[in-house]
Amino acid sequence: MLDGVPSKRWWKFLLKTAGWLSLTGATGAVIAVTAVYYVYADGLPAIPKVDEYWPPIVTEVYTDDAVLAGEFYEERRKVVPYERIPKRLVQAFIASEDSSFFDHFGVDVLGTARAGFKTVSSKLGLRSGGIQGGSTLTQQTAKAVLISAEGYKSATAKTLTRKIREAILARRLEESLTKEEILYLYLNNVFLGHHSYGVQSAAENYYRKDVRDLTLGEMTLIAGLPQAPSRYSPFLRPEAARKRRSYVLRRMLVEGMISQEEHDTANAEEVKVYPVEDVFHEFAPYFVEQVRKDVVDRYGNPVLLKAGLKVFTTMDSERQRAAQDAVLHGLLSVDKRQGWRGPVEQLASKEAIRAFVDRSKKLMGAKELVENRLYVAVVTSIDGDGKGADVQVGGHTGRLPLLGMRWARKVNPEGYYPAMMITSVKKAISEGDVVVVRHVTKRDLTDDKEQWDKKLADEIPSEGVKLFRLEQTPEAQSALVSIDPHRQYLTAMVGGYDFDDNEFNRAFQACRQPGSSFKPFVYSAALEQLNWTQATVLVDSPIVEHDPDTKVSWKPANYSDKFEGEVLLRTSLVNSLNVPAVKTFGAVGVKNMAAWTTKLGITTPMNMDFSAALGSSCVYPVDLANAYATFNRYGRKKPTYFIRKIEDRWGRTLEDHTAFDDAWAPLQDRVAAGYARLFEPGEQVMSPEAGFILTHLLRGVVLQGTGGPAQRLGKPAAGKTGTTNDSFDAWFAGYTRDLVTVAWVGYDLNPHPLGRYETGGRAALPIWLNYMKSALEGRPQSEFYPWQSMDLVRLHIDKKTGKIAPAGSRDSELMFFKKGTEPKDAVPDKNTVDVDQFMMGAQ
Numbered sequence: 001m002l003d004g005v006p007s008k009r010w011w012k013f014l015l016k017t018a019g020w021l022s023l024t025g026a027t028g029a030v031i032a033v034t035a036v037y038y039v040y041a042d043g044l045p046a047i048p049k050v051d052e053y054w055p056p057i058v059t060e061v062y063t064d065d066a067v068l069a070g071e072f073y074e075e076r077r078k079v080v081p082y083e084r085i086p087k088r089l090v091q092a093f094i095a096s097e098d099s100s101f102f103d104h105f106g107v108d109v110l111g112t113a114r115a116g117f118k119t120v121s122s123k124l125g126l127r128s129g130g131i132q133g134g135s136t137l138t139q140q141t142a143k144a145v146l147i148s149a150e151g152y153k154s155a156t157a158k159t160l161t162r163k164i165r166e167a168i169l170a171r172r173l174e175e176s177l178t179k180e181e182i183l184y185l186y187l188n189n190v191f192l193g194h195h196s197y198g199v200q201s202a203a204e205n206y207y208r209k210d211v212r213d214l215t216l217g218e219m220t221l222i223a224g225l226p227q228a229p230s231r232y233s234p235f236l237r238p239e240a241a242r243k244r245r246s247y248v249l250r251r252m253l254v255e256g257m258i259s260q261e262e263h264d265t266a267n268a269e270e271v272k273v274y275p276v277e278d279v280f281h282e283f284a285p286y287f288v289e290q291v292r293k294d295v296v297d298r299y300g301n302p303v304l305l306k307a308g309l310k311v312f313t314t315m316d317s318e319r320q321r322a323a324q325d326a327v328l329h330g331l332l333s334v335d336k337r338q339g340w341r342g343p344v345e346q347l348a349s350k351e352a353i354r355a356f357v358d359r360s361k362k363l364m365g366a367k368e369l370v371e372n373r374l375y376v377a378v379v380t381s382i383d384g385d386g387k388g389a390d391v392q393v394g395g396h397t398g399r400l401p402l403l404g405m406r407w408a409r410k411v412n413p414e415g416y417y418p419a420m421m422i423t424s425v426k427k428a429i430s431e432g433d434v435v436v437v438r439h440v441t442k443r444d445l446t447d448d449k450e451q452w453d454k455k456l457a458d459e460i461p462s463e464g465v466k467l468f469r470l471e472q473t474p475e476a477q478s479a480l481v482s483i484d485p486h487r488q489y490l491t492a493m494v495g496g497y498d499f500d501d502n503e504f505n506r507a508f509q510a511c512r513q514p515g516s517s518f519k520p521f522v523y524s525a526a527l528e529q530l531n532w533t534q535a536t537v538l539v540d541s542p543i544v545e546h547d548p549d550t551k552v553s554w555k556p557a558n559y560s561d562k563f564e565g566e567v568l569l570r571t572s573l574v575n576s577l578n579v580p581a582v583k584t585f586g587a588v589g590v591k592n593m594a595a596w597t598t599k600l601g602i603t604t605p606m607n608m609d610f611s612a613a614l615g616s617s618c619v620y621p622v623d624l625a626n627a628y629a630t631f632n633r634y635g636r637k638k639p640t641y642f643i644r645k646i647e648d649r650w651g652r653t654l655e656d657h658t659a660f661d662d663a664w665a666p667l668q669d670r671v672a673a674g675y676a677r678l679f680e681p682g683e684q685v686m687s688p689e690a691g692f693i694l695t696h697l698l699r700g701v702v703l704q705g706t707g708g709p710a711q712r713l714g715k716p717a718a719g720k721t722g723t724t725n726d727s728f729d730a731w732f733a734g735y736t737r738d739l740v741t742v743a744w745v746g747y748d749l750n751p752h753p754l755g756r757y758e759t760g761g762r763a764a765l766p767i768w769l770n771y772m773k774s775a776l777e778g779r780p781q782s783e784f785y786p787w788q789s790m791d792l793v794r795l796h797i798d799k800k801t802g803k804i805a806p807a808g809s810r811d812s813e814l815m816f817f818k819k820g821t822e823p824k825d826a827v828p829d830k831n832t833v834d835v836d837q838f839m840m841g842a843q
Helices: 010-041 087-097 109-123 138-150 160-176 178-189 198-207 214-223 236-252 260-267 283-298 301-306 317-338 352-363 442-446 454-458 515-529 569-574 580-588 588-600 611-615 621-632 668-675 688-704 708-713 759-777 835-842
Strands: 059-062 068-072 310-313 374-382 386-391 396-401 433-440 468-471 477-483 489-494 539-540 545-547 551-556 567-568 642-648 653-656 718-723 728-733 741-748 792-798 812-818
Touching: 010 489, 059 283, 068 283, 087 236, 087 792, 109 374, 138 160, 138 178, 138 236, 178 198, 198 214, 198 442, 236 260, 236 374, 260 567, 260 653, 283 301, 283 489, 283 642, 301 588, 310 728, 317 477, 317 489, 317 741, 317 759, 352 386, 374 468, 386 433, 396 433, 433 442, 442 792, 468 580, 477 759, 489 759, 515 611, 515 621, 515 688, 515 718, 515 728, 515 759, 539 569, 539 580, 545 728, 567 569, 569 580, 569 688, 580 588, 580 611, 588 621, 621 688, 621 728, 621 741, 653 668, 688 718, 688 792, 688 812, 708 759, 718 759, 718 835, 728 759, 741 759, 759 835
Parallel strands: 059 310, 396 468
Antiparallel strands: 059 068, 310 642, 374 386, 374 433, 386 396, 433 468, 477 489, 477 741, 539 567, 545 551, 642 653, 718 728, 728 741, 792 812
């Protein structure tokens, strides 16, 4: 018996003692748990409402014709409704991550306790490592909520505090939401590697599919990623990803979610993934980057990266591709006329050549050569007669004939290109040279008119030999801006040769001298402010301008270095004479011209001297295009948009500039925005009559003057070339009734001139022409606006005197005049007889 306790009652004493201790322990446990709850629950984020679940999602940028052109995000996430997520994909996640998900109350007690014990042991130095395991799908969802509220560092810290707060929040989630709602949050939040947040983003990133179109093998590969996205990355470790997929499939089979046949079929699938397309860099990077800057300036960077905007640009995808192709081919042509700058590298020995070829073979593998694609090649041998060379591209041998590199003379800006083409490949390359080549066909070589030589063409093998053409990365740059003047859309824009090499957007950021493309500003001011006409007589004779401030004298000259004497204003502009333009500029006045250019849309200040008449003041290509769009609209100035519409994540319109006749836009947008445009008529900065006369003058530049090659467009066009005196800048600004386009070519830092013969008509106009041919293919262009509806008079004018000429006169031309400004004097008709003079002679 126990001391002081009768032997028959000792067991009752023990029972009471045990009960008291149990009650006290339970009470203590409750108190402890309650204390822990209140201490660690303080400051936890509110439970998200499913209908107010607005996590960061992708902002998408589209062309006007609904082609995806770019994405911006901090977390690449696309939220999809739970109903759109395949049941098998949900089962795959449950099988691999939390098989008792539908049975537990949100927290894996044993796992959490085990993780807590290991954490405490680690803190006390009894074991190595930090917190481990113990997370249900609900707890993982709670962690995502914490990350959103507190930041990644705090919400993922390997501490017991974080684990307890996560468990408390998980319980709250279970109490407030259904299991399906928790899955909805989880499956749209879970990080699945390679910028993928949520299952829709993962489906696009790995398989370029919608989540609904995934196969079982693809679903289970994705479902195996949450535990360690990097370790099981199908891009970096495909075998590890396959094994993890097998584990998920096995778990699904054990849980009775799939049949043995389904398991075997999915397990046999090849692990084949496709990286998400980088549409930003591959499609229209300069255009989309300009859109990004504008959205950030007006809405802020957090909105762009997190708010899931849908930005619809004014870009036409077909015209944009045509613009990029035109700039690329135009720059390659200009660059070849500049000359050959030498090989990329020179390999000095046979061993170095063999080593280079071996490296190339490893990099290329068994890939076949793609026609018209650029490759790096090494010259392995050169013909004794210099008519060609053998080259090696990876495992492929080929032929570089002289006809594919006749342009490769030494750089000489003063030389005339066609007369300086090389007659032997030995003058440009040597054995061991590493060069850039393009894989071409014989037809490509023989169709190249600039390189053409019939004898050399006949020597090229017809088949059985891979042919190449010598290339080099262009040193010059270019910009192209194309505007639909009536819809006020920037339909295409290119800011340079290669965005990845240089992000500087020359269309919007390069301030360049416009040369003679500025002369329409001068003559439009004379037409509008001085009531000058196409028949106004100007004197093309030498002048000297003295600058009293700089003590410098300036003597302008024409491009031909000749002077024509008395010429009409029309002749001066059509033939781009310099001296008459300077005299017209002086008649308008420097201050008036500065105000006039600003009024027409030029945002850069004009030089306050007479050299500005010849385009010495720099302009942005986009400004010049906007001003020519004003000319196209006969003096009506309107803004040009490059963003058509912006919607938020719920489809609500934030801004809308849709044109009423935009066939790509939804009807409701066209009606609403079209109605709004009625209240934005623009500003009539010059009379319609003066605007039409200026367009008629620029039409003459194409038909009779320096813009002649633009006639090859086969549609009525007006425009003006521009070349600076030192040939650093070449321009063509031109338009049809429905499209205004400006092309510029030049060097960023002007290391040397483009070349003595690289005028606007030779360097920039071909880019304009190639683009316009594609952009307007199958789209008829009418003649410019009927003059009969304006206060205009049309007369035959003698091209030498500016007087009215008889109809059909050989030296006359039809010209337009504002009523009241037309000439009054007429040139005598040589075919008529003065009766009075005849009678006097007879006497």
